[in-house]
Amino acid sequence: MTGWASRRAQAMPRSVFATMDAAKARARAKGLELIDLSIGSSDLAPPAVALEALRRATYDPETYGYCLFSGTAPLRRAVAAWFGARYGVSLDADEQVLPLIGSQEGFANLLLATTDPGDLILLPDPGYPSYYGAVALAGLEMHAVPLEAENGFLPELGAIPERVARRAKVLVLSYPNNPTAAVATPELMREAVAFCREHRILLVHDFPYVDTVYGDYRAPSVLAQPGGLETAVELYSCSKSFHMGGFRIGWAAGNAAAIAALARVKGAVDFNQYRGIQAMAVAALEAGAEVTREAARVFEARRDALVGALRRAGWEVPTPQASMYVWAPLPKGTDSFAFAVAAAEQTGVCVAPGRAFGERGEGYVRFALVRDAAVLARAAARLATFLEERG
Ligand SMILES: Cc1ncc(COP(=O)(O)O)c(C=O)c1O
Incomplete structure (x- = not known):
C-alpha cells in the first residue's frame, strides 16, 4: 500500500x-x-553577537514580513566580504551568493535547478546521507566515487571511466569530510576544478566544516582555485560554523548561472529565511575569525x-x-x-x-x-x- x-x-x-x-x-x-x-x-x-542580533530583530516590525531577494542583500554582502577576507577572491554579492535555509535545502534544490531526470551524478561513497534523498528527488542516476582508506578517503578522479565522466552533469565533493573526517589539499581542489571544466560538469562542494579545523590546517575552497567560479558552487552552513543548526541558515556561493538557476527554483519553494536569522548570520560572519x-x-x-x-x-x-x-x-x-x-x-x-x-x-x-x-x-x-x- x-x-x-x-x-x-x-x-x-x-x-x-x-x-x-x-x-x-x-x-x-x-x-x-x-x-x-x-x-x-x-x-x-551560537555566538553572543548572533543571539543579540536575533533579539533585536524580533522587536523590529521591518523583519516581520516576507523576505524577497532584495531583503537578503545584507547577508549576501556579508558573505562576499567574509569570503574575500578568507580566500582573497571577490564574489559578486548579487550574482554569486545566495542565502539558503541550510546547506541541506540548498543541495536538494541545486540538483533540481541544474539537472534533469535521468542525468548522471558522481557521488562520493561514503557520503552525507541526505545526498541520497536529494538524488532520488531529482530522479538522477548515480555513479559512486569510492572514498577508500588507502587514498586518505580522497576521490581518485582519474579512475572515473571516460564514458562516465562524459555523461556526468554533477560531481559532489565535501572536505573536511563527513563521515570520514578526511581533509583535502588545494591540489585536490585544483584537480577537481580542472576535471569538471574538462568534462563540463558542475562541481558542488558541500563545505559546512570550513571552520571546524584543527591546529594549522586550513580548509581550501574550490572557488579560490583557477577556474573555480566557472564550474563550481560551494555550500556553506551556519549549523557548524556558528552552532545554529536549529535556525536553518547557510548560503551557496559560486558560478553565477548555477546560482541564478537555484534562485529560480527556490523562488517557487520558499521566501528566504526570517530576516532576524539572516541578521544572526551577518553578526556571526562579522564577529571575526x-x-x-x-x-x-x-x-x-x-x-x-x-x-x-x-x-x-x-x-x-x-x-x-x-x-x-x-x-x-x-x-x-x-x-x-x-x-x-x-x-x-x-x-x-x-x-x-x-x-x-x-x-x-x-x-x-x-x-x-x-x-x-x-x-x-x-x-x-x-x-x-x-x-x-x-x-
Ligand atoms: C556534509 C554535510 N552537509 C550538510 C549538512 C547539513 O547542513 P545544514 O544544517 O546547513 O542543512 C551536514 C550536517 O551534518 C553535513 O554534515
Whole structure:
C-alpha cells in the first residue's frame, strides 16, 4: 500500500536512524545513561553577537514580513566580504551568493535547478546521507566515487571511466569530510576544478566544516582555485560554523548561472529565511575569525580526549585534522549496523553505523564530538569493553 506517496516519495531512501532511535529508547527504558554521539548536531551555543542580533530583530516590525531577494542583500554582502577576507577572491554579492535555509535545502534544490531526470551524478561513497534523498528527488542516476582508506578517503578522479565522466552533469565533493573526517589539499581542489571544466560538469562542494579545523590546517575552497567560479558552487552552513543548526541558515556561493538557476527554483519553494536569522548570520560572519577558532579548539580538545581514550583501550583510530567526527574502523567482519544497535542497547553509547553513509561506510562507525571531553572518554571506555566482550 503506497497510499498517496508518489513514485518520487517512494524512491526516497529510508533512514537507518529510525532503527537507531528505537535502540536508544530501549537503552533509556533500561535506565542506562544515554551518550548520543550518533548525530552531528553541535552542542555549543551560537555566538553572543548572533543571539543579540536575533533579539533585536524580533522587536523590529521591518523583519516581520516576507523576505524577497532584495531583503537578503545584507547577508549576501556579508558573505562576499567574509569570503574575500578568507580566500582573497571577490564574489559578486548579487550574482554569486545566495542565502539558503541550510546547506541541506540548498543541495536538494541545486540538483533540481541544474539537472534533469535521468542525468548522471558522481557521488562520493561514503557520503552525507541526505545526498541520497536529494538524488532520488531529482530522479538522477548515480555513479559512486569510492572514498577508500588507502587514498586518505580522497576521490581518485582519474579512475572515473571516460564514458562516465562524459555523461556526468554533477560531481559532489565535501572536505573536511563527513563521515570520514578526511581533509583535502588545494591540489585536490585544483584537480577537481580542472576535471569538471574538462568534462563540463558542475562541481558542488558541500563545505559546512570550513571552520571546524584543527591546529594549522586550513580548509581550501574550490572557488579560490583557477577556474573555480566557472564550474563550481560551494555550500556553506551556519549549523557548524556558528552552532545554529536549529535556525536553518547557510548560503551557496559560486558560478553565477548555477546560482541564478537555484534562485529560480527556490523562488517557487520558499521566501528566504526570517530576516532576524539572516541578521544572526551577518553578526556571526562579522564577529571575526576568533569566534570560529575558539569553537574549533573545543572540538580539537574533544578529539584528543576521544582518540586518546579509544587508543588506550586498544582501539586504533586515526587522528582527524578537521570536522566534528572520528571515523573508527571496526574489527574485520563486524557489521556496523548490528554493532551500533547492540552498543546503544547494551551500553547507552550511540554512534552512527558506517553503512548509513553508503556501502563503503561498512566496517566503520562515526563518533560525533558533541559532548564534553569527560563524557567522550567515558563513552570510549564503555564501547571498548563492549567490543572486547563481543570478541
Ligand atoms: C556534509 C554535510 N552537509 C550538510 C549538512 C547539513 O547542513 P545544514 O544544517 O546547513 O542543512 C551536514 C550536517 O551534518 C553535513 O554534515
